[in-house]
Amino acid sequence: MKRSVSAVVTFVIMYVFWLLISACLWAHHGIDYIRVVGGIICAGIVTAFSHKHRLLFTGEEENVLIKTMRFMLYAPWLLWQIALANFDVAYRVLHPEMPINPQVIEFDTTLTGDISRTTLANSITLTPGTITIEVKGSRFRVHAIADKPAEALTVDQTMQKKVAHVFME
Amino acid sequence: MMDSVVNALTTAFLILGVFFMLTGAIGLLRFPDFYTRLHATGKCDTLGEVLILLGCMIYTAYHGMPFVVFKLLCIIIFFFIANPTGTHAIVKAAYKTGVKPWRVGDERR
Amino acid sequence: MIEQVFLIIGLTIAATVLLSLYRAAVGPGVFNRVAAVNVIGTKVVVLLVIVQYIFKNPMFIDIAIAYAALNFIGTIIMSKYLERGEVCSQ
Numbered sequence: 001m002k003r004s005v006s007a008v009v010t011f012v013i014m015y016v017f018w019l020l021i022s023a024c025l026w027a028h029h030g031i032d033y034i035r036v037v038g039g040i041i042c043a044g045i046v047t048a049f050s051h052k053h054r055l056l057f058t059g060e061e062e063n064v065l066i067k068t069m070r071f072m073l074y075a076p077w078l079l080w081q082i083a084l085a086n087f088d089v090a091y092r093v094l095h096p097e098m099p100i101n102p103q104v105i106e107f108d109t110t111l112t113g114d115i116s117r118t119t120l121a122n123s124i125t126l127t128p129g130t131i132t133i134e135v136k137g138s139r140f141r142v143h144a145i146a147d148k149p150a151e152a153l154t155v156d157q158t159m160q161k162k163v164a165h166v167f168m169e
Numbered sequence: 170m171m172d173s174v175v176n177a178l179t180t181a182f183l184i185l186g187v188f189f190m191l192t193g194a195i196g197l198l199r200f201p202d203f204y205t206r207l208h209a210t211g212k213c214d215t216l217g218e219v220l221i222l223l224g225c226m227i228y229t230a231y232h233g234m235p236f237v238v239f240k241l242l243c244i245i246i247f248f249f250i251a252n253p254t255g256t257h258a259i260v261k262a263a264y265k266t267g268v269k270p271w272r273v274g275d276e277r278r
Numbered sequence: 279m280i281e282q283v284f285l286i287i288g289l290t291i292a293a294t295v296l297l298s299l300y301r302a303a304v305g306p307g308v309f310n311r312v313a314a315v316n317v318i319g320t321k322v323v324v325l326l327v328i329v330q331y332i333f334k335n336p337m338f339i340d341i342a343i344a345y346a347a348l349n350f351i352g353t354i355i356m357s358k359y360l361e362r363g364e365v366c367s368q
Contacts, residue, residue: 021243021340023236086189086216089209093196101273102205125253126215131208132257133264143204143260143270176280183287190321191290194297197317203309206301210317218324221287225327228280240339244323244346251350255316258354262361263309278306 007051014043063168070166077162078123085128092145104133105150106141109160116167123159175231182224189217202271202278203263211256219245281332288328295321312356319349 019025024035092100111117121132124142129149134141144150196209222241229237271278295318302314323346330338359365 020236020239021343026236082212082216085212086192089196089212090189090192093192093199093209098199100200100205102202102270103272104270121257122250122253125211125257129208131204131211131260133260141264143208145205145208179280180283183283187287187290190294190324193317194294197298197301197314203307203313206310207313210313214317214320218320221324222327225331228331234336237336237339240343241327244327244339244343247343247346247350251346252320255350255353255357258357259309259313259316262357265361266309268307268309 003051007047010051011043011047014046015039018043067167070168074162074166078126081123081127085126088128088149099146101146102143103147103150104141104143106139109138109140111138111160111164111167113167116163119167120160120163123163127159171231175227179224179228182220182227186217186220186224189213189220193217201275203268204260204270207256207260211253215248215252218248284328284331288325288332291321291325291328295325308360312353312360316349316353319345319352323349 018039022035022039024032024039092098109117109120111120117135121135121140124130124132124140127149129145131143132140133143142150190213193210193213196213197206200206200209222245226238226241229241298314298317298321302311302318305311305314323342326338326342326345330336330342355365
């Protein structure tokens, strides 16, 4: 995308967000023009500072629609894993003996893009028993709280396969 | 009739959310090491807050303030991305500065 | 009936903040304290939303959005400083 197109898209998204948060077009006593003009100024300042670091619409990805639909299917599985993770942690906290066995494990992945690695690191932090410590190139270092979650990550590799399926790598 | 159903649903979500937040805070006190304490708060705080805010969303959607529902949705989406990232930033800084993980059989730190 | 529920939930979350304050005061080293302050910031965001329903005043949620962003930025900058010794490395 060229610079001007990305600046316009950023400005439009910021302005729509401002309108929805400040609710100035739907107020009880008519349109509030001070907030409308203030929104233009604020969206302009944010666009001037940040339209160079394009985050979403980089224009060099393919098959954005398929990736978005697969991500919508991945999100409910992630929510179910989050619920399981929290019942597991609650069991380990409230048990009178506290059955934990912490260890640090490392493994390699085959993902290459930035967004797919970030999604994998976030998913590892949100799911039962593991926290991402460091990502260096394609090497992940993970701290696990017991044996069972550590094995689910290195031996089964369900999460890596699902993220690779979502981002088509 | 619809009033009591909405009230019951809101109360259920709120009580479940507060239970997870209490578990996170008790884990912060009970666990023997820095990394295990972050396990407890990084997971339980996120889910507890999302459940409480979902209960408030149901209550507000029934009593008819549409912009508050949108703002609560913004907080929920922001929180799903920001809390694990903050946890990871703290853990990375601690590992690089040399805080050692705890093994079974050491003393409390 | 539902007002009492919101009041009890708010008091329970305030008790949770007191529990985390113990870890912020004692915790050996600086990283335990940074983690505890992050937790307290999270719970303050939830407390602001609950206070909005107790006092029936719809202005508290804007403060909640701003404080959530502030807490996140504060935690990230603090851990960057502890890792490198400086914030901007250019």
